[in-house]
Amino acid sequence: MESNVARLRPEGGEPSYRTPPANIEAEQALLGAILVNNAAYHRVSEFLLPEHFAEAVHGRIYDAIRTLIERGQIANPVTLKGVFDQDNALAEIGGSAYLGRLAASVITIINAEDYGRTIYDLYLRRQLITLGEEVVNSAYTYDLELDAAAQIETAEKKLFDLAEKGISEGGFQAFQHSLANAILQAEAAFKRSGKTAGVSTGFTDLDRLLGGLHPSDLVILAGRPSMGKTALATNIAFNAAKLYRPKQTADGRIVAEDGAVVGFFSLEMSAEQLAARVLAEESGVSGDRIRRGDVSHDDFDKFVQASQRLASVPLYIDDTPALSIAALRTRARRLKRQHGLDLIVVDYLQLLQGAGSGRSAENRVQEISEITRGLKAIAKELDVPVIALSQLSRAVEQREDKRPQLADLRESGSIEQDADVVMFVFREEYYLARAEPMRRPEESEEKFNDRYERWKARLEEVHATAEVIISKQRHGPIGTVRLRFDGETTKFDNLVSDDRLPSHR
Secondary structure (H helix, E strand, O other): OOOOHHHOOOOOOOOOOOOOOOOHHHHHHHHHHHHHOHHHHHHHOOOOOHHHOOOHHHHHHHHHHHHHHHOOOOOOHHHHHHHHOOOHHHHOOOOOHHHHHHHHOOOOOOOHHHHHHHHHHHHHHHHHHHHHHHHHHHHHOOEOOEOHHHHHHHHHHHHHHHHHHOOOOOOOOOHHHHHHHHHHHHHHHHHOOOOOOOEOOOOHHHHHHHOOEOOOOEEEEEEOOOOOHHHHHHHHHHHHHHOOEEEEOOOOOEEEEEOOOEEEEEOOOOHHHHHHHHHHHHHOOOHHHHHHOOOOHHHHHHHHHHHHHHOOOOEEEEOOOOOEHHHHHHHHHHHHHHHOOOEEEEEOHHHOEOOOOOOOHHHHHHHHHHHHHHHHHHHHHHOOOEEEEEEEOOHHHHOOOOOOOHHHEOOOOHHHHHOOEEEEEEOHHHHHHOOOOOOOOOOOHHHHHHHHHHHHHHHHHHOOEEEEEEEEEOOOOOEEEEEEEEOOOOEEEEOOOHHHOOOOO
């Protein structure tokens, strides 16, 4: 389809054709500077590539210069002459003698980096024009498989990819600068309520082991069904949001001094179901009773009080099903721009979609790898921790000890590889309650009673408790944390053991 940009007509009625932005003189000046002094190449080599030149011949000259310099050879009109003697495109503008004219026209190499930045900026502008035309043409094309919302997401992804290309800053930074940032992080941790370097989970022992949830970390929270993965993730998200305390930086930005603005991507449960869980946790009314409508007037009073406390909590829920990793990234960036963002929770990993449409076992493994890499990239780009829930394989059920292991992560070893922290939720009570001893035919009553009492004692010991098993932590120790779990309100809490109870004298 012909581009609408090319068919715009001014008042006179004649078509107005605009040439893409380019600066041939800047390209010539940069190439000449490099040919005169190869040191100029190192000022632009980090961000400038051959395809960034508007004139294709200039791109080929730059590529040849790059090849020679990176081999440790000198690149000048003499050493490049043999390369371009047979180049027909260069022959049209004077052949290898053109290289000599480029070098002869140079007055100084001081402005080489400025020329490179100009060439790069104009390349991005040309790419933006092409992208705009693609968006227009795509919108004109009616496709049953690609609705308008999907086209918007595709356009946002392409625009974001282009924006990523535009970030040409980077490289090494002085240790002094890194040290100053580390001191600032330590100061921020001192001011936080949990004394954590990252976002507090709200659980004392878990924060002590993890040091909080750190920016740019991918945290995998895994477990078998009914272990309480979603409940724990919801509790952590809500605890972080409740602690949120904003402050304004010297440059006018609003950042979290404590707590977090939380984005919760709920691919399994609706926003209303998730809100009902939070309401049950905060009000103390059983979630099952809320679902069945079995509530009293006193319960409604608790709801009102809880809702008043929840009204200002910066917790944002997106319950779009089958969300793609690209769409998740776009929505997270939008939330950070509009409201701020300090923590992302994804429930759960296996319900996300990658770029491919294939669903075979082999493709699914590749897709999960793509998704985990994408989540880690989002954590680094937005500088926030990402908690991603994950299912475990049924191998757990075949073992006598049901505690999960890293090998139980479903479908891809890349989950373990890409994650900074892997932790499992395990409730022994769930399995013990379903394993009540039965008397064996050959067993005496005394032996059965003894076995039954041991089972009963163990069940009482683990009643209303859960274990969070840290099996991998890139920046700290591994270990196990015990928490209290209230099944009625799906609420986790700090477990106060006997040795922590205050003594009464």
